[in-house]
Amino acid sequence: MNSLYYQKRLSRNIGDKFFTSLSVICALIAILPLIFLVTYILYKGGSQITPELFTLEPNPPGDDLDAGGINPALIGTLIITTIASIIAIPVGVGGGIYLAEYSKGGAFTRFIRFGVNVLAGVPSIIAGVFIYALIVSTKILFGSMYSGLAGGMALSILMLPTVIKTTDEGLKLVPNELRYASLGVGASMYTTILKVTLPSAFRSIATGVVLGIARAAGETAPLIFTALFSYYYITGFGDLFYEMGSLAVLIYNFALEPYDAQNKLAWAASFILVLSILSVNIFSRILAAFTEKTKRV
Amino acid sequence: MEEKLTLFKNRKRFGIEKNIDIIFKNTALVLSSFVAIILLGIILVVFFQSFESFSRYGLKFLVTSEWNPVKDEYGAFTAIYGTLVTSFLSLLITIPLGVGTAIFITEDFVPKVFREIIGSFVELLAAIPSVVLGLWAIFVMEPFFRAFFVFLHNFFGWIPLFSTEPTGRNSLLAILILVVMLLPIVTAIARDSLNQVPKKLRNAAYGIGASRWKTIFSVILPAALSGIMAGVLLALGRAMGETMAVTMIIGNSNAFSWSLLSPGYTISSMLANQFGEADGSQVSSLFYAAFVLMILSLVVNIFAQWLVKKFSLKY
Numbered sequence: 001m002n003s004l005y006y007q008k009r010l011s012r013n014i015g016d017k018f019f020t021s022l023s024v025i026c027a028l029i030a031i032l033p034l035i036f037l038v039t040y041i042l043y044k045g046g047s048q049i050t051p052e053l054f055t056l057e058p059n060p061p062g063d064d065l066d067a068g069g070i071n072p073a074l075i076g077t078l079i080i081t082t083i084a085s086i087i088a089i090p091v092g093v094g095g096g097i098y099l100a101e102y103s104k105g106g107a108f109t110r111f112i113r114f115g116v117n118v119l120a121g122v123p124s125i126i127a128g129v130f131i132y133a134l135i136v137s138t139k140i141l142f143g144s145m146y147s148g149l150a151g152g153m154a155l156s157i158l159m160l161p162t163v164i165k166t167t168d169e170g171l172k173l174v175p176n177e178l179r180y181a182s183l184g185v186g187a188s189m190y191t192t193i194l195k196v197t198l199p200s201a202f203r204s205i206a207t208g209v210v211l212g213i214a215r216a217a218g219e220t221a222p223l224i225f226t227a228l229f230s231y232y233y234i235t236g237f238g239d240l241f242y243e244m245g246s247l248a249v250l251i252y253n254f255a256l257e258p259y260d261a262q263n264k265l266a267w268a269a270s271f272i273l274v275l276s277i278l279s280v281n282i283f284s285r286i287l288a289a290f291t292e293k294t295k296r297v
Numbered sequence: 298m299e300e301k302l303t304l305f306k307n308r309k310r311f312g313i314e315k316n317i318d319i320i321f322k323n324t325a326l327v328l329s330s331f332v333a334i335i336l337l338g339i340i341l342v343v344f345f346q347s348f349e350s351f352s353r354y355g356l357k358f359l360v361t362s363e364w365n366p367v368k369d370e371y372g373a374f375t376a377i378y379g380t381l382v383t384s385f386l387s388l389l390i391t392i393p394l395g396v397g398t399a400i401f402i403t404e405d406f407v408p409k410v411f412r413e414i415i416g417s418f419v420e421l422l423a424a425i426p427s428v429v430l431g432l433w434a435i436f437v438m439e440p441f442f443r444a445f446f447v448f449l450h451n452f453f454g455w456i457p458l459f460s461t462e463p464t465g466r467n468s469l470l471a472i473l474i475l476v477v478m479l480l481p482i483v484t485a486i487a488r489d490s491l492n493q494v495p496k497k498l499r500n501a502a503y504g505i506g507a508s509r510w511k512t513i514f515s516v517i518l519p520a521a522l523s524g525i526m527a528g529v530l531l532a533l534g535r536a537m538g539e540t541m542a543v544t545m546i547i548g549n550s551n552a553f554s555w556s557l558l559s560p561g562y563t564i565s566s567m568l569a570n571q572f573g574e575a576d577g578s579q580v581s582s583l584f585y586a587a588f589v590l591m592i593l594s595l596v597v598n599i600f601a602q603w604l605v606k607k608f609s610l611k612y
Contacts, residue, residue: 033477034480
């Protein structure tokens with residue numbers, strides 16, 4: 001009769017209790033530092049934010065108390081990320097279209113899909129090394145060495161696998177009936193893709209691409225010897241061919257400075273970078289959840 | 298009959314439209330092959346740039362730790378050892394924590410809302426740039442752990458791993474920041490593979506009287522193992538290639554030491570530190586080191602993909 005009731009002292013129940021508490025402890029050890037980390041970055045960085053931060057150039061490190069602002073780095077990050085997107089999005093979406101719509105699963109397709117995964121795993125600093133060897137050291141871009149353009153190219157290598165993958169997977173989720181219907185009324189293949197399949201996969205592709213851009217915006221390693229760093233305002237189109245600052249490299253350089261003023265600037269830049277990346281992430285997550293609920297097809 | 302023929306004549310697709318179709322397809326084909334071109338390009342460029350150093354030092358480069366631009370002597374053993382030690386030790390800490398957390402999220406210990414909040418929070422953390430983690434490591438983690446490191450050295454100094462006096466930045470801090478960085482990756486992938494295990498398996502195990510943890514250990518974890526392993530390998534690849542946070546906290550010293558409490562080096566931090574100012578055969582040696590790093594991460598990545606393909610769930 002006793003065996004019908006829950007017995008606390010049974011070895012299996014004691015074992016279960018033990019492992020349950022172990023997993024709770026794991027979760028606590030894992031999550032508490034992470035919460036602390038985010039709040040600390042937001043608190044410490046947020047307290048450094050001033051209006052001048054967005055308008056001034058950073059002062060070169062030294063004993064002067066005023067570190068200036070991060071305007072060139074902020075604009076630089078926007079420009080470099082834009083260049084990377086201009087390169088990676090067309091190439092990636094086009095490649096993804098081929099993989100999902102045209103390929104018949106042959107050796108070439110399998111090789112490309114495999115290559116996408118491998119490229120996604122290439123360390124980001126290797127992308128920097130590659131662009132350095134290909135573009136910076138050869139001065140192939142009209143004689144300029146370190147440049148914002150080269151930095152954008154390095155970042156585009158990191159974005160490319162994400163864009164291809166999300167396009168490929170987004171298109172594969174589009175039901176085949178839509179394609180049959182479009183082809184059946186006489187549309188050609190490219191009309192079908194541009195007018196039917198791409199639009200219906202647009203949201204999932206856009207979400208993935210935006211997340212890829214957000215990730216690239218925080219990458220530092222590919223930029224430290226391609227775009228280098230600059231203390232000066234970006235004034236015109238020609239500045240693309242010269243050293244260009246970015247928030248990420250600013251954080252790296254100024255975190256290692258012994259001066260307090262520069263460190264504070266690094267915290268402020270971190271705040272802006274983390275806040276924008278997190279809000280892009282949260283926004284696209286909400287959008288994705290919303291799409292899932294209202295999906296009709 | 299006559300009428301029908303003209304109808305078909307008008308319905309004919311224009312030649313120009315056919316051409317657009319072909320051009321569109323071929324453009325897509327060319328764009329997709331860019332991936333292969335870039336990948337091969339990276340491998341070839343890094344290999345040829347390292348050729349000078351490779352032919353001069355050969356495989357000795359991998360096992361000597363002399364790095365002296367003045368005497369033109371190069372060996373990357375310290376950096377290679379640092380890369381392997383930091384990535385493997387950080388994984389060793391991350392795996393139990395990450396899988397434990399994933400189990401916590403997938404079991405019903407707490408209501409679903411909390412589990413989902415924790416899950417998406419962990420995923421968000423994967424998006425924090427590593428350079429910001431490095432900044433945090435320098436100004437928060439290093440002072441926080443200083444006393445603990447002194448304790449570690451005083452009581453466990455007889456173990457070679459803790460044999461040096463802790464002085465600021467060191468390899469152990471790099472390992473800890475890597476744990477913070479890998480934890481979201483391992484947790485997210487482990488959670489996904491645990492979620493993919495069919496409910497039937499769990500119910501069958503409960504039905505024959507297995508307790509919750511008996512079910513987890515003998516049914517659910519084995520079924521999710523391939524996914525978890527692939528996630529772990531991806532994290533390993535990430536750990537080996539991780540540059541910024543490690544460079545900022547590892548101390549960057551090429552003097553070889555077994556101790557984790559002394560400053561160290563990894564291949565990627567060596568590249569980040571020296572690449573900008575290097576010239577002559579130092580550049581070639583750095584490319585050689587980059588080549589080693591690339592091969593290491595390629596092997597890990599390809600192995601992960603193979604594992605997924607070979608052992609993917611068969612339920």
